[in-house]
Amino acid sequence: MKNSELENILDECLERLVKGETVEQCLQRYPEQAAQLEPLLQTAQAVRKASAILPRSEFKARARYEFRSALQATATRRRLPLFSLRPRWAMALMIIGIVLVAGGGTAAAASNSMPDSPLYPVKLATEQVRLTLTPSDMGKARLCTALADRRVAEIIYMANRGDAEQVDAIAQCLDERLTMLVMLVSAEKVEVPAVEGAPRALTEEPALAPPPAPALPPAPSEEAQGDGDVYAGGNGRAELRMIVAGCACEHPAALRAALGKAPESAKPALRRAIYLSVAGYERALAALD
Amino acid sequence: MQDEESLVRRAKQRDQEAFAQLYEGYFDKIYRYVALRIGDRMEAEDITQQVFLNAIKAISSFRWRGIPFSAWLFRIAHNQVVDYLRRKAKRPAIPLDESLVASDHDPQLIAGQKLDIERLHSATGKLTPAQREVISLRFAGELSIAQVASIMGKSEGAVKALQHSAIVALRKTLSVA
Numbered sequence: 001m002k003n004s005e006l007e008n009i010l011d012e013c014l015e016r017l018v019k020g021e022t023v024e025q026c027l028q029r030y031p032e033q034a035a036q037l038e039p040l041l042q043t044a045q046a047v048r049k050a051s052a053i054l055p056r057s058e059f060k061a062r063a064r065y066e067f068r069s070a071l072q073a074t075a076t077r078r079r080l081p082l083f084s085l086r087p088r089w090a091m092a093l094m095i096i097g098i099v100l101v102a103g104g105g106t107a108a109a110a111s112n113s114m115p116d117s118p119l120y121p122v123k124l125a126t127e128q129v130r131l132t133l134t135p136s137d138m139g140k141a142r143l144c145t146a147l148a149d150r151r152v153a154e155i156i157y158m159a160n161r162g163d164a165e166q167v168d169a170i171a172q173c174l175d176e177r178l179t180m181l182v183m184l185v186s187a188e189k190v191e192v193p194a195v196e197g198a199p200r201a202l203t204e205e206p207a208l209a210p211p212p213a214p215a216l217p218p219a220p221s222e223e224a225q226g227d228g229d230v231y232a233g234g235n236g237r238a239e240l241r242m243i244v245a246g247c248a249c250e251h252p253a254a255l256r257a258a259l260g261k262a263p264e265s266a267k268p269a270l271r272r273a274i275y276l277s278v279a280g281y282e283r284a285l286a287a288l289d
Numbered sequence: 290m291q292d293e294e295s296l297v298r299r300a301k302q303r304d305q306e307a308f309a310q311l312y313e314g315y316f317d318k319i320y321r322y323v324a325l326r327i328g329d330r331m332e333a334e335d336i337t338q339q340v341f342l343n344a345i346k347a348i349s350s351f352r353w354r355g356i357p358f359s360a361w362l363f364r365i366a367h368n369q370v371v372d373y374l375r376r377k378a379k380r381p382a383i384p385l386d387e388s389l390v391a392s393d394h395d396p397q398l399i400a401g402q403k404l405d406i407e408r409l410h411s412a413t414g415k416l417t418p419a420q421r422e423v424i425s426l427r428f429a430g431e432l433s434i435a436q437v438a439s440i441m442g443k444s445e446g447a448v449k450a451l452q453h454s455a456i457v458a459l460r461k462t463l464s465v466a
Contacts, residue, residue, distance in 0.1 A: 007449040010456070011434055014427075040453075043460040044428075050409040051428040055320045055334065063338050067312055070342050071305045172346065272342070275335055279372050 009033055014044055066164070066268060073165050114157050115166050137184045138236045144181040145243055148174055152251045152277065155258075159270045162263035171273035178280030182287045185240070241288040248281035297358045300348055308348070312341055315359065319366050321429035326370045326421070327377075328410045336373055340366045360439040363430055367422070367440065412462040420455035423448055 013026040023041045027034040055063075110122035127147055134140045151174035158166040255274045262270055293314075299307030319340055324333040343365050351361055413421045419441070426437045438448045 003450070003453070004446065007446075007453040010453055011449050014452075015433075018431075039460055040456050043456050043463060046463060047409060047424065047428050047456070047459060051321055051325060053321055053324060053429075054317065055337070059334050060316070063316070063334070063341075064312075066338060067341050067345075068305070068309065070345055071303075071308055074303065074345055168342075172342075268338075271335060272339060275339060278376065282376060 006033065006036060010037065010040055010044075013037060013041055017041065017045065017048070062268060066168070069165050070168055073169050115154055115170060116158070116161070116163070138240065141181050141184040142236075142240055142243070144177045144184065145240070145247060148177045148181070148247065148251070148280075151177060152254060155270070155273050156254060159258050159262040159266040159273075162266050164266045164269040167266055167269035167273060171269065171276050174273065175276045175280055178277075178284055181244070182280075182283050185237070185284070185287045237288065241285070244281065244284050244288060248278075248285055251281065252277050293358055294353065297348075297351065297353070301351065308345070311358070315362055316341070318430045318432075319362065321431075322363065322366055322425050323370060325410065325413065325425045325429040327373055332373060336366070336369045340369055343369070356439055357436055359432060359436050363426060363432065363436075363440050408463055409459075412459050415462055416455050416458055420451050420458065423451040424455050424459070427452060 009030055013021075013030070016026055016029075017023070023038065023045060026041060027038055030037060110117075110119035110126060113119035113123050127150075131140055131143055131147075134143055151170050154170050155167050155174065158170060252274055255270060255277060259267060259270050259274070293311070296307045296311050300311055316337070320333060320337045323336045323340070324330070327333055327336070340362070344362060347365070351358070413424055416424065422441060423437055426432045426440060427434075432440070434445050434448050434452070438445045441448065443451075
């Protein structure tokens with residue numbers, strides 16, 4: 001008998017086993033192949049039984065809750081129209097307008113704001129404008145690194161406040177920035193995406209004045225690397241790699257350190273943020289190599 | 290589960306209930322697939338969660354082009370597993386243990402499964418990557434040959450051949466009579 005014939009019969013029997021037939025019933029259908037089939041079907045049954053593991057019920061409940069929360073957060077973010085659907089130049093003009101009306105101090109104050117601050121959308125929009133106006137891919141990539149540093153500080157801040165939903169949302173923003181970094185250094189053309197999500201920040205007043213951002217290991221200086229294109233040449237790539245390598249060590253380490261202090265409710269989201277940061281920086285370093 | 294195509298269409302429109310139904314339909318299968326592939330309980334939980342969070346992000350890009358939703362979802366899981374395995378060498382894994390089995394199961398059954406799970410995980414480690422993927426998708430993910438072929442980008446005949454050779458190899462390793 002041809003191998004392919006046996007393979008077809010084996011597969012048909014496997015499907016029948018799934019539907020509830022016994023090994024013996026399958027063998028009766030193929031008496032000529034029974035001797036070859038029997039050990040294979042017995043093995044397949046053992047494999048199927050061993051594979052039938054179930055997730056822990058407490059994990060399943062927690063995962064379901066977090067999935068629902070993430071769905072809810074996505075829906076909320078989509079309902080927030082601020083800047084997200086506007087052309088980037090229109091958005092740049094809007095930010096310039098904000099600065100002119102409210103004074104440069106607003107944008108400066110916003111640069112240190114945290115996601116529970118009313119100024120946080122201004123911070124995100126300002127970042128978006130900086131990305132848009134940065135001319136070279138290498139300059140954009142360096143700015144992405146600096147913005148990733150901000151996101152990590154924000155994740156730690158929101159984790160300390162026990163806000164798992166915001167930790168998840170900002171971790172997604174971190175992931176997007178690192179993905180953008182990878183694409184930029186891979187010399188792919190990237191359209192600067194819409195402003196990162198700012199769930200809740202528009203409408204809710206912070207209960208307390210935000211404490212200072214958590215201390216992180218020395219971060220890449222935005223002033224030195226953000227708007228300027230100082231390192232756009234070949235050395236720029238090597239320098240960027242050094243910065244990214246530093247962040248690849250420091251950011252996950254800072255997030256892991258925060259895990260020890262964060263409330264239980266924020267820990268699963270913080271673990272996902274750690275996972276995303278580790279994976280994101282590994283991709284970035286691989287792209288830079 | 291309702292008609293899957295209709296659920297996916299609604300999920301793409303951010304219908305939370307539709308997405309939740311898809312989640313419930315696939316959660317256990319994705320978890321089993323991930324757990325069998327990586328053999329680490331905590332990581333399998335985290336990765337399973339991440340698969341569905343990534344699915345939320347990417348659902349708008351899903352298109353019905355002859356590729357079933359299950360194939361798309363398991364492709365996300367596969368990519369997550371590959372990402373994880375690339376990093377795995379840097380830290381020790383937590384071995385598969387009895388906590389992989391639901392705690393509300395019969396203790397004798399748990400004891401029997403524990404042995405099988407450990408042996409199966411160890412045995413699949415001796416298969417080729419393609420054989421291991423077929424076994425994980427077919428038996429842990431409970432996917433059809435057509436779905437596995439779609440995920441792996443192979444013909445159904447090639448998947449059947451891999452399935453056959455994998456079972457033969459597992460039989461030798463597991464010494465199942």
